[in-house]
Amino acid sequence: xxxxxxxxxxxxxxxxxxxxxxxxxxxxxxxxxxxxxxxxxxxxxxxxxxxxxxxxxxxxxxxxxxxxxxxxxxxxxxxxxxxxxxxxxxxxxxxxxxxxxxxxxxxxxxxxxxxxxxxxxxxxxxxxxxxxxxxxxxxxxxxxxxxxxxxxxxxxxxxxxxxxxxxxxxxxxxxxxxxxxxxxxxxxxxxxxxxxxxxxxxxxxxxxxxxxxxxxxxxxxxxxxxxxxxxxxxxxxxxxxxxxxxxxxxxxxxxxxxxxxxxxxxxxxxxxxxxxxxxxxxxxxxxxxxxxxxxxxxxxxxxxxxxxxxxxxxxxxxxxxxxxxxxxxxxxxxxxxxxxxxxxxxxxxxxxxxxxxxxxxxxxxxxxxxxxxxxxxxxxxxxxxxxxxxxxxxxxxxxxxxxxxxxxxxxxxxxxxxxxxxxxxxxxxxxxxxxxxxxxxxxxxxxxxxxxxxxxxxxxxxxxxxxxxxxxxxxxxxxxxxxxxxxxxxxxxxxxxxxxxxxxxxxxxxxxxxxx
Numbered sequence: 001x002x003x004x005x006x007x008x009x010x011x012x013x014x015x016x017x018x019x020x021x022x023x024x025x026x027x028x029x030x031x032x033x034x035x036x037x038x039x040x041x042x043x044x045x046x047x048x049x050x051x052x053x054x055x056x057x058x059x060x061x062x063x064x065x066x067x068x069x070x071x072x073x074x075x076x077x078x079x080x081x082x083x084x085x086x087x088x089x090x091x092x093x094x095x096x097x098x099x100x101x102x103x104x105x106x107x108x109x110x111x112x113x114x115x116x117x118x119x120x121x122x123x124x125x126x127x128x129x130x131x132x133x134x135x136x137x138x139x140x141x142x143x144x145x146x147x148x149x150x151x152x153x154x155x156x157x158x159x160x161x162x163x164x165x166x167x168x169x170x171x172x173x174x175x176x177x178x179x180x181x182x183x184x185x186x187x188x189x190x191x192x193x194x195x196x197x198x199x200x201x202x203x204x205x206x207x208x209x210x211x212x213x214x215x216x217x218x219x220x221x222x223x224x225x226x227x228x229x230x231x232x233x234x235x236x237x238x239x240x241x242x243x244x245x246x247x248x249x250x251x252x253x254x255x256x257x258x259x260x261x262x263x264x265x266x267x268x269x270x271x272x273x274x275x276x277x278x279x280x281x282x283x284x285x286x287x288x289x290x291x292x293x294x295x296x297x298x299x300x301x302x303x304x305x306x307x308x309x310x311x312x313x314x315x316x317x318x319x320x321x322x323x324x325x326x327x328x329x330x331x332x333x334x335x336x337x338x339x340x341x342x343x344x345x346x347x348x349x350x351x352x353x354x355x356x357x358x359x360x361x362x363x364x365x366x367x368x369x370x371x372x373x374x375x376x377x378x379x380x381x382x383x384x385x386x387x388x389x390x391x392x393x394x395x396x397x398x399x400x401x402x403x404x405x406x407x408x409x410x411x412x413x414x415x416x417x418x419x420x421x422x423x424x425x426x427x428x429x430x431x432x433x434x435x436x437x438x439x440x441x442x443x444x445x446x447x448x449x450x451x452x453x454x455x456x457x458x459x460x461x462x463x464x465x466x467x468x469x470x471x472x473x474x475x476x477x478x479x480x481x482x483x484x485x486x487x488x489x490x491x492x493x494x495x496x497x498x499x500x501x502x503x504x505x506x507x508x509x510x511x512x513x514x515x516x
Contacts, residue, residue, distance in 0.1 A: 052122055055117075055118050066374045067500050071173075071447075074109060078091060086117070093419070107378065107405065112416065139394075141383055162503040163503055164371055164454035165472055168472065168482040184433070195444075212439060217431070290416040296417045326388045330385070330399065365467065381403065382401045451471060451472050
């Protein structure tokens with residue numbers, strides 16, 4: 001029977017191992033942990049109630065304390081569960097698989113961790129703890145934003161800009177820390193760089209899944225390069241000569257009888273395989289609980305049928321029922337968006353502002369305040385639902401929450417059983433390694449995208465009531481705020497929530513200086 005043990009963990013995210021400085025608040029050198037090699041039978045034999053209680057005990061607070069956006073969320077989840085519930089390789093696999101699927105990456109990761117530990121119902125419970133507090137807060141913000149004056153005071157805009165600047169620093173920190181794990185060799189380093197570069201230079205919903213797939217293929221080709229070379233025509237003869245036996249130089253120095261004996265010895269005793277490494281790796285791999293394959297297939301069918309029916313009914317009604325149109329738009333956003341929360345914001349703007357459902361000022365205000373809320377950025381759909389369906393704000397908020405999250409959750413449940421079958425394959429490991437590197441590069445893309453719209457202001461000319469956004473570089477001070485957020489959290493153990501508050505206070509200080 002497995003027992004709880006005190007184990008020492010040297011996390012790859014620990015900056016002390018790299019620079020000798022203080023440790024990040026997201027890493028730990030010693031944690032009390034359940035062994036990760038507990039069998040599936042032992043996990044499954046526990047009563048359902050015990051599994052749900054364990055899930056609630058570990059997830060209840062995250063919906064209130066997980067500030068900083070999806071990149072930071074991944075690091076928080078890594079600190080909490082790697083070494084306790086699952087090993088680092090499985091964590092990286094689930095992270096990569098979540099980013100290879102549409103929907104919120106950090107939410108799918110949290111959901112998957114609970115599923116593989118305690119089952120599907122526990123995963124759904126963890127999802128509720130993870131998303132509902134922030135969703136409730138965004139619904140309340142949506143209900144109150146209509147009472148805001150048309151022209152917000154400059155001091156409020158400065159506070160919101162300070163929130164954005166500190167969020168940029170936190171997401172940049174998350175990208176840096178994730179890179180320490182994702183970069184394992186020269187090709188993974190190039191994948192991170194290329195993914196970030198393409199994501200920054202070209203914006204399109206289809207670009208993100210393409211980058212992740214290409215990253216996986218590049219890692220696979222690199223890892224299999226020796227196999228590819230051995231099957232090239234000009235390499236086969238060299239390989240055959242090498243494998244045929246002792247070299248000509250060795251044999252020339254021996255008598256015919258000695259040479260024959262040497263060939264026989266080598267045939268009977270081929271070079272040993274690195275069995276110790278293989279055994280060690282297998283012990284580190286976590287036994288997983290996943291949905292039954294029949295249930296997974298059923299969920300996949302339900303997913304396809306639901307999307308088809310929804311779009312068909314919407315087409316027949318021709319935009320006559322606002323709640324249905326909004327729900328369809330949010331479902332499409334949850335279906336076609338790869339790369340996590342920061343990537344979904346531009347698409348949501350097109351689905352709600354461009355068609356006149358939400359005022360541009362309200363969209364920008366909600367986006368700025370979103371940085372101060374815990375939980376997934378996809379909760380922004382709840383805020384938009386309250387505004388887009390004024391006849392029934394509660395219904396609009398619920399439809400936004402359900403539509404944006406449902407596709408990714410159903411797809412993840414459908415694919416998790418397959419993951420347990422192919423995660424031991426060297427080919428699958430290579431592909432997931434590339435997925436992980438490309439997804440990490442997209443976190444850098446999120447830093448850039450938020451940097452471009454982080455400065456909130458009211459133009460001095462034209463329509464003075466219109467709130468606009470601009471790059472944080474508009475004033476170098478905001479770059480300083482982002483830098484301080486990075487440093488304080490990484491090396492001075494500032495909690496992300498406190499860093500966000502410090503950014504807001506910095507915005508107020510900036511207003512006091514420039515308007516004195």
